[in-house]
Amino acid sequence: MSRTIVVVGASVGGVATARALRSNGFTGRIRLVGDEREVPYDKPPLSKKFLTGDQTESDIALLTEQEATDLGIELVLGVAAAALDTGTRVVRLADGRDLSYDALVIATGARPRPAPWAHGAGVHVVRTLDDARLLGSALRDGGAVVVIGGGFIGTEVAATARSMGCDVTIVDPMPYPLARVGDEALGSWVREQHERHGVRTRFGTGVRAVTEDGHLVELADGSTLRADVVVLGIGALPNTEWVDGSGLTVADGIHCDANCRAVGASDVYAVGDVARWFHPDRRELVRVEHWTNAVEQAQCVAYNITHPTEPREYRPVDYVWSDQYDVKIQVIGRPAAAVRTSTAGELRAARPRAAILSAHDDGTLCGAVIINWPMGSVHARRHLADAASLDEALAALS
Amino acid sequence: MNLALDALLSTVLASNGDRQDARDRALARAERAGLTPRDVQAAFDGDLTYLSDRGAHPLLIMRLARDLDIDPIAALRGSEPRRTQDRSSTMHISFDVDKCDGFASCVIIAPELFALDDERSVAILLQENPSEDLRASAEAAAAACPMRAITIDE
Numbered sequence: 001m002s003r004t005i006v007v008v009g010a011s012v013g014g015v016a017t018a019r020a021l022r023s024n025g026f027t028g029r030i031r032l033v034g035d036e037r038e039v040p041y042d043k044p045p046l047s048k049k050f051l052t053g054d055q056t057e058s059d060i061a062l063l064t065e066q067e068a069t070d071l072g073i074e075l076v077l078g079v080a081a082a083a084l085d086t087g088t089r090v091v092r093l094a095d096g097r098d099l100s101y102d103a104l105v106i107a108t109g110a111r112p113r114p115a116p117w118a119h120g121a122g123v124h125v126v127r128t129l130d131d132a133r134l135l136g137s138a139l140r141d142g143g144a145v146v147v148i149g150g151g152f153i154g155t156e157v158a159a160t161a162r163s164m165g166c167d168v169t170i171v172d173p174m175p176y177p178l179a180r181v182g183d184e185a186l187g188s189w190v191r192e193q194h195e196r197h198g199v200r201t202r203f204g205t206g207v208r209a210v211t212e213d214g215h216l217v218e219l220a221d222g223s224t225l226r227a228d229v230v231v232l233g234i235g236a237l238p239n240t241e242w243v244d245g246s247g248l249t250v251a252d253g254i255h256c257d258a259n260c261r262a263v264g265a266s267d268v269y270a271v272g273d274v275a276r277w278f279h280p281d282r283r284e285l286v287r288v289e290h291w292t293n294a295v296e297q298a299q300c301v302a303y304n305i306t307h308p309t310e311p312r313e314y315r316p317v318d319y320v321w322s323d324q325y326d327v328k329i330q331v332i333g334r335p336a337a338a339v340r341t342s343t344a345g346e347l348r349a350a351r352p353r354a355a356i357l358s359a360h361d362d363g364t365l366c367g368a369v370i371i372n373w374p375m376g377s378v379h380a381r382r383h384l385a386d387a388a389s390l391d392e393a394l395a396a397l398s
Numbered sequence: 399m400n401l402a403l404d405a406l407l408s409t410v411l412a413s414n415g416d417r418q419d420a421r422d423r424a425l426a427r428a429e430r431a432g433l434t435p436r437d438v439q440a441a442f443d444g445d446l447t448y449l450s451d452r453g454a455h456p457l458l459i460m461r462l463a464r465d466l467d468i469d470p471i472a473a474l475r476g477s478e479p480r481r482t483q484d485r486s487s488t489m490h491i492s493f494d495v496d497k498c499d500g501f502a503s504c505v506i507i508a509p510e511l512f513a514l515d516d517e518r519s520v521a522i523l524l525q526e527n528p529s530e531d532l533r534a535s536a537e538a539a540a541a542a543c544p545m546r547a548i549t550i551d552e
Contacts, residue, residue: 016541020541023533023534023537023541044544291544292503292542292544295542296542299538299541319503321501328499328500374501374502374516374519374520375412375502375514375516377502378505378506378514381502395423396423
């Protein structure tokens with residue numbers, strides 16, 4: 001009898017899962033459910049080349065209707081999943097339709113974290129194609145842009161807006177950008193890049209409110225910034241509400257075991273931003289909101305669904321990148337856990353090319369930040385996977 | 399195919415400048431990498447016939463010849479041509495180097511199929527028609543490419 005796999009969420013993780021099911025030889029029915037009407041699209045360009053207009057919808061399509069047809073993937077778009085019954089194995093859609101499954105993959109992603117302070121209309125976020133269309137059109141009108149949040153999204157939007165000729169200010173209560181992933185060495189260098197390109201930075205200062213329909217940003221220190229465009233990038237929250245009452249364990253994401261199987265039901269898996277799985281190396285529950293994690297976790301889940309007697313544990317080496325101006329930043333592993341760092345290459349050259357390597361107190365490599373250096377990234381990822389020491393990695397890079 | 403030797407050759411090609419130091423480090427690590435001191439010597443001396451016989455990738459051998467200014471045709475004359483592609487395989491990998499942005503995820507996931515050209519900061523496809531047993535690696539590399547520069551055709 002033919003089996004049916006329902007994948008809820010048609011973004012990076014969901015599409016990668018559907019494709020990987022076919023690569024792994026699954027011949028049954030695949031139904032891919034997405035709440036947006038758009039044909040599935042890639043997310044990283046939304047804060048970069050799609051925003052500038054250098055890339056269009058067709059450039060960032062993840063799965064065209066033709067590809068879906070060729071792969072035998074049924075697209076169920078423009079309708080959200082509303083409820084889950086793990087007993088009868090049914091996903092109920094917002095329009096009342098019921099989809100039965102033999103295996104379910106939850107890939108509903110995350111949504112922008114709302115601001116903890118008051119704001120009226122006119123504050124942009126960057127999560128969906130529609131968000132990016134709106135923001136892109138506002139940036140093309142130019143003027144003063146205030147970016148709230150100095151993480152990846154915030155710094156990328158700031159760099160893009162600057163390249164489009166806008167007058168840009170980044171605000172974040174942390175002392176330097178990318179503070180959640182890197183240390184001060186990286187943060188102050190990234191801040192220098194932005195300042196060199198003419199972006200104003202207000203680190204160490206929070207926002208109290210955005211008023212006047214998104215035209216006045218009031219900072220915690222009492223000062224104010226006039227804005228034509230305000231962009232908010234302060235993190236994301238997993239989209240789990242639709243499974244409430246299903247018996248699944250939900251706490252900052254769908255709680256999964258090391259095989260990415262949801263706890264509390266059989267034949268339910270989760271991938272991407274919404275999954276909080278037990279990382280066997282770190283011995284803790286982990287949720288990761290990066291592109292590469294969604295893709296790799298999708299490979300693992302597709303494998304586990306198609307090889308039920310020999311499931312694999314999901315133990316990735318973290319990997320995330322950011323393109324800002326002419327700089328590619330790759331963050332590998334967990335540099336933020338470091339007690340010691342060493343730098344190979346040149347961070348402050350006209351054409352920077354460097355690796356900031358981080359180690360635990362026993363000298364084992366725990367992470368690396370690579371600037372414009374593909375070979376450095378290859379070495380760092382291999383050494384991290386081998387649990388090599390910082391000194392070994394440094395020797396390979398010098 | 400000799401992955402350890404290919405990795406060594408990539409290192410040699412990347413070590414423009416202080417080759418002596420690179421050789422010393424490679425020798426120190428040879429055993430752990432599954433290589434003999436003779437392998438390391440040949441890689442640094444440009445002994446193309448030996449490297450070819452040991453199964454080094456032809457593309458890397460050609461690049462080494464270029465780096466060391468050796469005429470590869472003359473050096474390899476008389477040695478057996480090696481078969482690098484599986485003719486029975488139905489898999490074909492397409493790699494659009496113009497899309498490549500040097501993420502190098504393919505090099506990490508499928509070192510049998512992709513190497514890194516350090517000079518140009520782009521990946522190099524090593525085998526267009528690899529054997530079927532590399533299909534999973536190829537598919538995983540294609541999925542993990544943020545630029546979608548890799549496609550697998552039947």
